Amino acid sequence: MRGFLTGLCLLLFAGVGALAQEQIRPLEFTRYTMPNGMTVILNVDHATPIVAVNLMYHAGAKDDPLQQRGLTHLCEHATALGSPNVDQPLQPFYRSIGGTSARAETTDDITTFYVIVPPNQLETALWAESDRMAAPFSRLTAERLNAIRTLIGQERQQNVENATFGVSRELTLAALFPAGHPYHIETAVAGADLTSLTVAELPAACARFYTPANAVLALSGDFDPQLVKGWVDKYFASIQSGTPAPRRQAAPVAQQGERRLVLEDRRATQPQLHIDWIGAAYTSPDHAALMALASILSANPSGRLSKLLVEERQLAAGVTATHYDLEASGVFEIAVLPRPGASLTTIESLVDSVVAGLATDPPTADELARFNAANVVTATTSLQVKLARADTLAHDQTLAGNPAFYSAGVNDAFRLTPADVQRVAAKYLTSSRVVMSLVPTGQLGTISKPEAPFVNVTPQRSTPRP
Amino acid sequence: MRTLSLVCAAVVCVVPTLRAQSVDRSKRPVAGPGAAFRLPAVVTEKLRNGLNLRIVEDHSVPVVAVRAVLGADSTLDPVGKEGLFAVTIGAMREPTATPGAARLAAAAAALGTTITPTGFTTTARSFGAALSIMGDMLMAPAFDSAAVERRKTVQAAVARRIAQTPSSAPRHLFYQLLYGAADPFTRSLVPTEASATSITRADVRGFYDRYISPRATTVVIVGDVSAVAALAEARRVFDKWEAKPESVLAGDAPSSPARQGTTIHLIDVPAQQAYVYVGIAGPRRSAADAASAELLGAVATTRVLQELRDKRALIYSGAIGLTWRRPAQPSAFVGSAVTDPKKVDSALVSWLGVLRALRDSQPPSASEIDAGRRAKIGSLPARFDGADSVAARIVELVRDGLSPEYFNDWTTRLGSMPVSDVVAAARRVIDPDRLIVVVTGDRRILEPALRAANLGPIVVVDADGRAKP
Numbered sequence: 001m002r003g004f005l006t007g008l009c010l011l012l013f014a015g016v017g018a019l020a021q022e023q024i025r026p027l028e029f030t031r032y033t034m035p036n037g038m039t040v041i042l043n044v045d046h047a048t049p050i051v052a053v054n055l056m057y058h059a060g061a062k063d064d065p066l067q068q069r070g071l072t073h074l075c076e077h078a079t080a081l082g083s084p085n086v087d088q089p090l091q092p093f094y095r096s097i098g099g100t101s102a103r104a105e106t107t108d109d110i111t112t113f114y115v116i117v118p119p120n121q122l123e124t125a126l127w128a129e130s131d132r133m134a135a136p137f138s139r140l141t142a143e144r145l146n147a148i149r150t151l152i153g154q155e156r157q158q159n160v161e162n163a164t165f166g167v168s169r170e171l172t173l174a175a176l177f178p179a180g181h182p183y184h185i186e187t188a189v190a191g192a193d194l195t196s197l198t199v200a201e202l203p204a205a206c207a208r209f210y211t212p213a214n215a216v217l218a219l220s221g222d223f224d225p226q227l228v229k230g231w232v233d234k235y236f237a238s239i240q241s242g243t244p245a246p247r248r249q250a251a252p253v254a255q256q257g258e259r260r261l262v263l264e265d266r267r268a269t270q271p272q273l274h275i276d277w278i279g280a281a282y283t284s285p286d287h288a289a290l291m292a293l294a295s296i297l298s299a300n301p302s303g304r305l306s307k308l309l310v311e312e313r314q315l316a317a318g319v320t321a322t323h324y325d326l327e328a329s330g331v332f333e334i335a336v337l338p339r340p341g342a343s344l345t346t347i348e349s350l351v352d353s354v355v356a357g358l359a360t361d362p363p364t365a366d367e368l369a370r371f372n373a374a375n376v377v378t379a380t381t382s383l384q385v386k387l388a389r390a391d392t393l394a395h396d397q398t399l400a401g402n403p404a405f406y407s408a409g410v411n412d413a414f415r416l417t418p419a420d421v422q423r424v425a426a427k428y429l430t431s432s433r434v435v436m437s438l439v440p441t442g443q444l445g446t447i448s449k450p451e452a453p454f455v456n457v458t459p460q461r462s463t464p465r466p
Numbered sequence: 467m468r469t470l471s472l473v474c475a476a477v478v479c480v481v482p483t484l485r486a487q488s489v490d491r492s493k494r495p496v497a498g499p500g501a502a503f504r505l506p507a508v509v510t511e512k513l514r515n516g517l518n519l520r521i522v523e524d525h526s527v528p529v530v531a532v533r534a535v536l537g538a539d540s541t542l543d544p545v546g547k548e549g550l551f552a553v554t555i556g557a558m559r560e561p562t563a564t565p566g567a568a569r570l571a572a573a574a575a576a577l578g579t580t581i582t583p584t585g586f587t588t589t590a591r592s593f594g595a596a597l598s599i600m601g602d603m604l605m606a607p608a609f610d611s612a613a614v615e616r617r618k619t620v621q622a623a624v625a626r627r628i629a630q631t632p633s634s635a636p637r638h639l640f641y642q643l644l645y646g647a648a649d650p651f652t653r654s655l656v657p658t659e660a661s662a663t664s665i666t667r668a669d670v671r672g673f674y675d676r677y678i679s680p681r682a683t684t685v686v687i688v689g690d691v692s693a694v695a696a697l698a699e700a701r702r703v704f705d706k707w708e709a710k711p712e713s714v715l716a717g718d719a720p721s722s723p724a725r726q727g728t729t730i731h732l733i734d735v736p737a738q739q740a741y742v743y744v745g746i747a748g749p750r751r752s753a754a755d756a757a758s759a760e761l762l763g764a765v766a767t768t769r770v771l772q773e774l775r776d777k778r779a780l781i782y783s784g785a786i787g788l789t790w791r792r793p794a795q796p797s798a799f800v801g802s803a804v805t806d807p808k809k810v811d812s813a814l815v816s817w818l819g820v821l822r823a824l825r826d827s828q829p830p831s832a833s834e835i836d837a838g839r840r841a842k843i844g845s846l847p848a849r850f851d852g853a854d855s856v857a858a859r860i861v862e863l864v865r866d867g868l869s870p871e872y873f874n875d876w877t878t879r880l881g882s883m884p885v886s887d888v889v890a891a892a893r894r895v896i897d898p899d900r901l902i903v904v905v906t907g908d909r910r911i912l913e914p915a916l917r918a919a920n921l922g923p924i925v926v927v928d929a930d931g932r933a934k935p
Contacts, residue, residue, distance in 0.1 A: 157738055267630050327530060
């Protein structure tokens, strides 16, 4: 599984450092769409003898039917068992041919299968992925479906419930987005309503996701593009296009006022404070300004919150402000790790004063320049790695229809003005927010503003296993 | 702007003419011969003050990665001062004693690059400026009281975070049982809030003066800069660093606490899942049999995943392998996983069964070893993908005292390793009667099941490793 939503930082690539010349260029790529609808993106780089293969399907947890929460994740596991001509799970198969980093992930918006292979095994990898796409559930049996349900429970326990305050993310999303909204989701768990799904029913429920028309194949690395086009044609062209997956619409969320939550964890030794707002979609024109706002608030050590809470008032050991991307929305979060004994109430008030202060104390040219400089360096350095390049190209094609969308994001940010940042702060960081005090069990006296009404969202028991 | 092949304009191609013909996928493609991978050439230099340099040119991306391998790490923290190395490095990031240091800090922010005394990654264009700032941190720390106090606060927060991480206690207890509680590596795993608080400015200054020096430092530069230019920049920055008497890492006292029989150590803590650590001492990385033990780890991982994950869904993920320490010390041949407390007895029975079989009844087969070999060798180039990765591998070589040719030799060794070597490694490394097993979870659930499984004596301890009745 991917981490807390889809991060921003790995999406960019840049050229140079001087401010006046900061127009970055996208990765070199070739893109074409096959008659069956599958988009292919090729990025050739012979520097290291590897090829990153990324097959991305436009299907994530937000596409789960309301009564089948967790379906896309269950489908992802069901396709990993092997295929008609690959008689073992895909992970060990790839290991056996010298592949590495073989993984599958389901996020809120997408499902991805990726692997790094030696160049001489690229045709084999394309053969295996096409075999999976042509018959994704050929190895599914009732026994294996039961094992997958157990495994998904293990995955959730390991990655979510076993981490201290690990459930905070889904509780935050559930509070930000109202019931019925596509992002009111629990990504990792196959819900109880999937327990009755039989081995005969699952392929029909999942098949609409794993079609060529819903897929992007991105390759980055050491290969001959003409040879690869021939292989892609040979193995994928005969797969039927499939019926486009219906998508649930993400309606705008009405202002809901402030919701104050408390999450207790008996393993915790120190409290935290999270303040979350609904942000902008990945392709929104407000996206870059929200990223700039996050930097202006918490870049270390010059960010306004960092300076105030960490250096001047010495109330916090760390502060982060982040805008997390979603396809149809976003989440802007300020997270504070207080020093021992520091009052969450005081910290929340100071955060509010800094956010409110943006209206009268606009971002300076230096603050925007620092953000843009960091943006360029992140863009330049993060795509050294072929796996990140293939992922970025596929991601941006899937969500924005343009593999090089990231470069536009970096370039657009250079045109930001202080007023742009002020505008998005006023538009998004409103009173419609979620304030969560995360505290060690029993320490309700340490929550922020304990006199204000709050809901204790601490899970009372482990999530039922499907 | 310079145009590199990697960053030219996008090309959107016309749709190729394709015909949807059926394909016979029952015929698996035959892979051609794999290209041999050679480690990028490493230029080795030494400055007049003794500072060592390793330079690798990689012009595929306009990025330069710089790392400093210091003659110190957290295993040199004195008893009761765990966290001193971290606080010292942290305080070195604060404004230095150099006039205009505040200006340098502002310059770092303007570069958009996170720079620490031990490294940075930035654009080729910013390499020189960033190296100047990193050099200033390394050579001229001010260690003013406020900076040290700030870093102590950060370290205390780190200690609290470690304490509340569920995997910390079993990991610490495992290494405590393997190497001893007083072993520097074991101690370095659990800095405490108290140890962080006890650190003084004099401690920090003393640690720096004793251990941080040019002679004990190797600077690794990898990326889009010529070796000549990198060397010139390094000289510009570091030539003024005064040589000090040689300071080297103190050798950890080898320790192997006496153990009698495989014992299950149960840490009684509330948890919804049980952490499992199973392991034993392995060979040193420089030992002749290290590579065979690595292949053994690959085979063991495959078997454990097949048995516990694919067949029985007892774990979601897990791996077995060698955790290296500096070459003078034995490694750990260790595996870990997370499982349902109700299934921990089944998981342990299966896990120990896999290890016993590897040693005795079902030694590693030729096909398993071939698969492990392909996986290990095949994945090596990916470990050199990009300047950061190459720098990390060079740091590994320097830190562990390995030859620049290590990875090339390793590939050759693995490629030609006979089955008998891996079978012998299984017999030598796996001693099923002396394994260290650590499990965390609710005693009320785990203890009865573990006793019923009859895997060995059970010792129940608290989160700090103290025996409970």
